[in-house]
Amino acid sequence: xxCKVSAMVGRPRSEAARKAILRAALDLCARxxxxxxxxKGIAQAAGSGRQTVYRWWQTKAQVLLESLTGVxxxxxxxxxxxxxxxxxxxxxxxxxxxLAQGVAGQVVTGLMADAQSDPGLAAExxxxxITPRRAALRSILARGAVxxxxxxxxxxxxxxxxxxxxxxxxxAEVNTDLAEEIxxxxxxxx
Amino acid sequence: xxCKVSAMVGRPRSEAARKAILRAALDLCARxxxxxxxxKGIAQAAGSGRQTVYRWWQTKAQVLLESLTGVxxxxxxxxxxxxxxxxxxxxxxxxxxxLAQGVAGQVVTGLMADAQSDPGLAAExxxxxITPRRAALRSILARGAVxxxxxxxxxxxxxxxxxxxxxxxxxAEVNTDLAEEIxxxxxxxx
Amino acid sequence: xxCKVSAMVGRPRSEAARKAILRAALDLCARxxxxxxxxKGIAQAAGSGRQTVYRWWQTKAQVLLESLTGVxxxxxxxxxxxxxxxxxxxxxxxxxxxLAQGVAGQVVTGLMADAQSDPGLAAExxxxxITPRRAALRSILARGAVxxxxxxxxxxxxxxxxxxxxxxxxxAEVNTDLAEEIxxxxxxxx
Amino acid sequence: xxCKVSAMVGRPRSEAARKAILRAALDLCARxxxxxxxxKGIAQAAGSGRQTVYRWWQTKAQVLLESLTGVxxxxxxxxxxxxxxxxxxxxxxxxxxxLAQGVAGQVVTGLMADAQSDPGLAAExxxxxITPRRAALRSILARGAVxxxxxxxxxxxxxxxxxxxxxxxxxAEVNTDLAEEIxxxxxxxx
DNA sequence: ACGTAATCGAGACGGTACGTCGCGTCTTGCG
DNA sequence: CGCAAGACGCGACGTACCGTCTCGATTACGT
Numbered sequence: 001x002x003c004k005v006s007a008m009v010g011r012p013r014s015e016a017a018r019k020a021i022l023r024a025a026l027d028l029c030a031r032x033x034x035x036x037x038x039x040k041g042i043a044q045a046a047g048s049g050r051q052t053v054y055r056w057w058q059t060k061a062q063v064l065l066e067s068l069t070g071v072x073x074x075x076x077x078x079x080x081x082x083x084x085x086x087x088x089x090x091x092x093x094x095x096x097x098x099l100a101q102g103v104a105g106q107v108v109t110g111l112m113a114d115a116q117s118d119p120g121l122a123a124e125x126x127x128x129x130i131t132p133r134r135a136a137l138r139s140i141l142a143r144g145a146v147x148x149x150x151x152x153x154x155x156x157x158x159x160x161x162x163x164x165x166x167x168x169x170x171x172a173e174v175n176t177d178l179a180e181e182i183x184x185x186x187x188x189x190x
Numbered sequence: 191x192x193c194k195v196s197a198m199v200g201r202p203r204s205e206a207a208r209k210a211i212l213r214a215a216l217d218l219c220a221r222x223x224x225x226x227x228x229x230k231g232i233a234q235a236a237g238s239g240r241q242t243v244y245r246w247w248q249t250k251a252q253v254l255l256e257s258l259t260g261v262x263x264x265x266x267x268x269x270x271x272x273x274x275x276x277x278x279x280x281x282x283x284x285x286x287x288x289l290a291q292g293v294a295g296q297v298v299t300g301l302m303a304d305a306q307s308d309p310g311l312a313a314e315x316x317x318x319x320i321t322p323r324r325a326a327l328r329s330i331l332a333r334g335a336v337x338x339x340x341x342x343x344x345x346x347x348x349x350x351x352x353x354x355x356x357x358x359x360x361x362a363e364v365n366t367d368l369a370e371e372i373x374x375x376x377x378x379x380x
Numbered sequence: 381x382x383c384k385v386s387a388m389v390g391r392p393r394s395e396a397a398r399k400a401i402l403r404a405a406l407d408l409c410a411r412x413x414x415x416x417x418x419x420k421g422i423a424q425a426a427g428s429g430r431q432t433v434y435r436w437w438q439t440k441a442q443v444l445l446e447s448l449t450g451v452x453x454x455x456x457x458x459x460x461x462x463x464x465x466x467x468x469x470x471x472x473x474x475x476x477x478x479l480a481q482g483v484a485g486q487v488v489t490g491l492m493a494d495a496q497s498d499p500g501l502a503a504e505x506x507x508x509x510i511t512p513r514r515a516a517l518r519s520i521l522a523r524g525a526v527x528x529x530x531x532x533x534x535x536x537x538x539x540x541x542x543x544x545x546x547x548x549x550x551x552a553e554v555n556t557d558l559a560e561e562i563x564x565x566x567x568x569x570x
Numbered sequence: 571x572x573c574k575v576s577a578m579v580g581r582p583r584s585e586a587a588r589k590a591i592l593r594a595a596l597d598l599c600a601r602x603x604x605x606x607x608x609x610k611g612i613a614q615a616a617g618s619g620r621q622t623v624y625r626w627w628q629t630k631a632q633v634l635l636e637s638l639t640g641v642x643x644x645x646x647x648x649x650x651x652x653x654x655x656x657x658x659x660x661x662x663x664x665x666x667x668x669l670a671q672g673v674a675g676q677v678v679t680g681l682m683a684d685a686q687s688d689p690g691l692a693a694e695x696x697x698x699x700i701t702p703r704r705a706a707l708r709s710i711l712a713r714g715a716v717x718x719x720x721x722x723x724x725x726x727x728x729x730x731x732x733x734x735x736x737x738x739x740x741x742a743e744v745n746t747d748l749a750e751e752i753x754x755x756x757x758x759x760x
Numbered sequence: 761a762c763g764t765a766a767t768c769g770a771g772a773c774g775g776t777a778c779g780t781c782g783c784g785t786c787t788t789g790c791g
Numbered sequence: 792c793g794c795a796a797g798a799c800g801c802g803a804c805g806t807a808c809c810g811t812c813t814c815g816a817t818t819a820c821g822t
Contacts, residue, residue, distance in 0.1 A: 014793070035307035038782060049795040054784070112358050113303030117225035122360065130359055150378075154352075154371050157362070161351030162344075164358065168302050169320055170312065172347070181344050188340075188379045200771030201813045207773070230803060239774040244805065390766025391818045397768075415687035418808060429769045434810070492738050493683030497605035502740065510739055530758075534732075534751050537742070541731030542724070544738065548682050549700055550692065552727070561724050568720075568759045580797030581787045587799075608777060619800040624779065 020046040021053055022067045029064060030103045034110020037064070061114045061121045068107045069128060072099065078136070085144035086183050092140045093179035096133070097163065100174050105167050112164075134160065146186050155186065203246070210236040211243055212257040219254060220293045224300020227254070251304045251311045258297045259318060262289065268326070275334035276373050282330045283369035286323070287353065290364045295357050302354075324350065336376050345376065393436070400426040401433055402447045409444060410483045414490020417444070441494045441501045448487045449508060452479065458516070465524035466563050472520045473559035476513070477543065480554050485547050492544075514540065526566050535566065583626070590616040591623055592637040599634060600673045604680020607634070631684045631691045638677045639698060642669065648706070655714035656753050662710045663749035666703070667733065670744045675737050682734075704730065716756050725756065 024045035028037045039060050043050045057063045079092045099105070108129065115122035137159060138152050146155055159182055166174045214235035218227045229250050233240045247253045269282045289295070298319065305312035327349060328342045336345055349372055356364045404425035408417045419440050423430045437443045459472045479485070488509065495502035517539060518532045526535055539562055546554045594615035598607045609630050613620045627633045649662045669675070678699065685692035707729060708722045716725055729752055736744045 033307040040782065052794060109306055113306060116299055116303060117223040126359065126361060150375065151371060154375060157352040157355055158348040161355035162347040165347055165351035165354045169316065171316060181341060185340065185344060185379065189375065190378050190380045204773065228803060242773060389820055394768065413687040420808065432768065489686055493686060496679055496683060497603040506739065506741060530755065531751060534755060537732040537735055538728040541735035542727040545727055545731035545734045548734065549696065551696060561721060565720065565724060565759065569755065570758050570760045610777060622799060
């Protein structure tokens with residue numbers, strides 16, 4: 001998108017540095033926790049200069065958001081329509097929850113925290129991470145996992161809500177059992 | 191409990207300062223957002239010395255946790271048993287959600303964020319805020335708002351999860367309508 | 381001098397506390413050095429309250445000035461007139477220098493330092509410590525240790541100056557040898 | 571001397587900041603007195619960050635020692651050998667005392683005070699300020715201002731001692747008259 | 761003997777400087 | 792001109808000491 005025709009002089013952006021930074025941010029987040037990650041630390045761990053990070057991202061949240069996008073893109077929980085609505089739902093949730101148990105959980109949790117005081121980040125987070133997955137879950141639910149007259153937005157809130165709640169509060173795990181249990185309970189709605 | 195009989199020498203703790211600090215913390219949180227509150231700022235706003243804050247609390251999270259406790263204690267959502275399980279549930283959720291829409295939402299959200307990197311705070315938060323309210327909701331649900339064989343812990347996760355999800359992600363309001371909707375959906379479980 | 385006739389009600393001043401404070405100040409000064417002595421530390425070491433110290437002295441300098449006065453009063457270097465002017469001078473200087481090598485040196489050095497930024501203390505220090513000793517040295521010198529037409533004030537400056545210089549700069553000891561050497565050099569003035 | 575050939579990466583030290591800090595320290599010392607100078611104040615007055623001061627100096631004493639070195643280097647009291655030993659001595663002392671009456675006196679006095687509780691500073695002060703000037707005075711005296719068999723170290727102690735004594739105790743000025751008087755008295759030693 | 765009043769200890773109070781750390785920006789030389 | 796290195800101005804951190812204050816307890820005097 002940038003550097004269309006004119007100019008394009010000087011040394012080009014180092015793709016190696018970009019990847020190193022995204023990777024370093026992820027690793028540090030896994031090791032020290034999101035809140036303890038710093039721009040300085042990211043640059044250091046990536047073996048890059050501080051300015052190189054700031055040149056392409058404004059905040060650590062943006063770095064980690066892009067890191068996260070990379071992680072999630074590798075394994076998007078797209079579920080083929082098998083005809084069994086509940087099985088599809090379970091499959092979707094299982095895949096989602098497995099991701100949430102890994103670094104992605106760490107990152108997305110931290111991003112959500114930062115988003116509380118950064119409306120721009122909040123919007124970006126919703127746009128790039130939350131909303132697409134809400135839409136995916138909604139379409140799965142629409143296959144018949146809940147009765148047709150149920151408010152799907154509310155159902156999505158309940159399901160993802162439970163996941164977020166457990167991710168943040170850690171009173172219980174977000175594992176494959178939860179997928180089954182949620183699907184089971186939704187299936188009892190008449 | 192403390193300072194029962196013996197000892198109790200020296201100048202006693204200033205209750206005025208304590209209240210001023212708790213109040214200032216709350217006000218700052220409402221004005222600037224949890225993440226932008228600082229110990230220095232709290233002390234300044236409370237017209238107290240920095241050491242006075244640190245003498246009684248170790249972190250801003252602890253200050254705000256106590257502030258929050260004060261706020262929540264004023265209006266505990268205890269619901270009399272009317273016999274109508276669903277009505278009780280709605281009442282409980284409405285009261286809960288009204289609180290969540292105010293400063294308490296700001297604070298509890300920030301505390302949850304901090305708790306991600308502070309296990310001690312996480313435990314305290316669960317113990318003092320989360321768990322009691324989970325128990326309250328659970329007992330309300332047990333009055334018959336959901337069928338007897340439903341896993342109440344899971345039901346609590348779904349309900350509070352939806353609230354937390356909306357509080358954090360702000361894709362929808364946490365208002366009295368939500369109370370009705372949730373109660374309605376739970377009521378359809380067979 | 382104080383509390384002449386009227387009033388004089390209430391609990392009388394604790395002489396024990398006064399002595400303990402003066403003693404503690406001196407001990408701390410010897411142990412930690414003048415600059416590291418604090419009012420809090422003095423009170424603690426004396427087993428007294430902070431206010432008790434502040435009630436009777438305004439600054440640590442005043443406490444230590446009184447402590448010092450006590451020390452110096454114990455052994456005032458008054459020299460009997462033996463007829464041998466030089467011997468009298470040596471005796472006086474030896475006694476003076478012995479005192480200077482002890483805690484008194486520590487204290488007076490620190491007081492002098494503080495006096496640089498506290499004109500009141502400077503005046504008090506001159507009045508109570510410096511001037512009396514200058515007068516004493518001057519009268520000894522006037523016995524014939526230097527020719528009669530020598531400016532005695534200048535001579536005093538040279539002698540006490542050498543002592544102070546060595547006390548502060550520590551490039552050489554202030555010992556009895558110095559007394560002999562100074563007396564010898566003054567004796568060569570014609 | 572430093573940063574000779576290799577390395578020398580990163581942004582170079584700001585000479586402007588360095589000079590501003592040294593200057594600010596000096597100004598504050600002249601205005602508020604050595605004891606009231608703070609690292610925070612120096613940084614503020616210099617328009618620099620606190621860390622920038624700490625990066626290059628550990629204490630305010632070190633800052634002011636370097637400031638002082640700058641001041642003294644501007645006008646080193648080097649005296650050409652005129653053949654008249656006493657005249658040379660008077661010239662040297664006059665130049666010395668003029669400096670001592672200015673800010674340099676303030677600073678060196680404060681440094682000496684701090685040196686009482688900081689052996690490292692004491693050594694540095696002796697090495698960089700005291701000893702070179704002692705050597706200079708000694709060589710002047712050796713030109714014949716005092717008889718050849720007089721202990722020059724002692725003579726230096728007496729002369730500089732008088733200066734220091736007056737600087738600290740302020741019972742008399744350190745002016746050009748003093749230079750004449752001291753030279754006169756030394757000239758009477760046989 | 762008993763109230764009055766100033767003392768005592770202890771320690772919390774509002775301040776402020778300390779020295780450290782992370783921020784986001786800047787200024788170098790090298791590739 | 793991108794990039795590493797790292798110094799820069801800034802400001803919050805948690806600590807220490809300042810001098811003041813507020814407690815309960817103690818100790819003399821003047822009724």
